Amino acid sequence: xxxxxxxxxxLSVFKGAxxxxxxxxxxxxxPELFWYVQYSRxxxxxxxxxxxxxxxxGFTADLNKGETSFHLKKPFAQEEDSAxxxxxxxNQAGTALIFGKGTTLSVSx
Amino acid sequence: xxxxxxxxxxxxxxxxxxxxxxCVPISNHLYFYWYRQILGQKVEFLVSFYNNEISxxxxxxxxQFSVERPDGSNFTLKIRSTKLEDSAxxxxxxxVxxxxxxxxxxxxxxxxxx
Numbered sequence: 001x002x003x004x005x006x007x008x009x010x011l012s013v014f015k016g017a018x019x020x021x022x023x024x025x026x027x028x029x030x031p032e033l034f035w036y037v038q039y040s041r042x043x044x045x046x047x048x049x050x051x052x053x054x055x056x057x058g059f060t061a062d063l064n065k066g067e068t069s070f071h072l073k074k075p076f077a078q079e080e081d082s083a084x085x086x087x088x089x090x091n092q093a094g095t096a097l098i099f100g101k102g103t104t105l106s107v108s109x
Numbered sequence: 110x111x112x113x114x115x116x117x118x119x120x121x122x123x124x125x126x127x128x129x130x131x132c133v134p135i136s137n138h139l140y141f142y143w144y145r146q147i148l149g150q151k152v153e154f155l156v157s158f159y160n161n162e163i164s165x166x167x168x169x170x171x172x173q174f175s176v177e178r179p180d181g182s183n184f185t186l187k188i189r190s191t192k193l194e195d196s197a198x199x200x201x202x203x204x205v206x207x208x209x210x211x212x213x214x215x216x217x218x219x220x221x222x223x
Contacts, residue, residue: 032208044152044200044214086152094207095165097142101151 002027004089006100013077015109021072023061023087023100032090033070034097035061039083047072047085057081077107111135115201115215122191122222130186130218132201141184142202142212143176145169152200158184159207191222 003026013019025031035047048056050063050070061072070087087100114133122128134141143155157164158176175187184203188195201215 034212036212043216044202046211049211090208091165093165094140094210095157095159096154096167097212098154099144099152 002089002091002098004087004098004100006085006087006103008103009101010104010106012106012108015079015107016076019072019074019077019081019105019107021085021087021103021105023070023072025068025070025087025089027068027089027091029092031063031070032092032094033061033063034088034090035059035070035072036086036088036099037083038086038102044086077105079107079109081105082107111213113201113203113213113215115199115218117218118216119219120221122220124193124222125190128188128191128220130188130199130201130220132184132186132215133182134184134201134203135205135213136182138203138205138213140164140204140207140210141176141178143186144200144202144214145197146200146217147194147197155186188220191220193222196220196222 005024033050036044037047038044059074084102086102089098116131141158146152154167156166156170173189177185198217198219200217202212204210204212
């Protein structure tokens, strides 16, 4: 069965500190993984996807098939990074995107 | 950037009543979705829709739910007889292609069933 696990409900860090938001997945095929972000009072929006191997707003995420993980990392957190972050897994047909429970990132000065 | 629009932003209804949540996906998108988020819980997939038919649906999407694309621009979610546990934020989303594509979300409709 498809499942996305984000073990941390809340992650609080100081500005300038490194950030790692954990995501583990369970999927029998080749996964397509995404990170979505929801800033306060804004809609859910795509942050990055593993297929692009991109860095957005300083965030990166590497797919580790051995550990079935797709952790989101940023070396130096900024206050504007404070938001809810969702890891998501798409089924192979692309017909459903399954979300984890989300992690609230709080960056304080 | 184009946006998915949802109306209304808030809907209050009595238990047992029918509600229709409306969405206008981005115009060149072909794949449409409904998600819901009960307060304090995760975003849950309800249904996906392509080429005028349901592609996939979750266990949540039972016979009380239906979706429709009545006129080529709107995409609606109908709940026939609402229950208290249907109270949630409902998100519509769309994307242009099936695989590896960015999903664009609407700002949601907050449904409160009393």
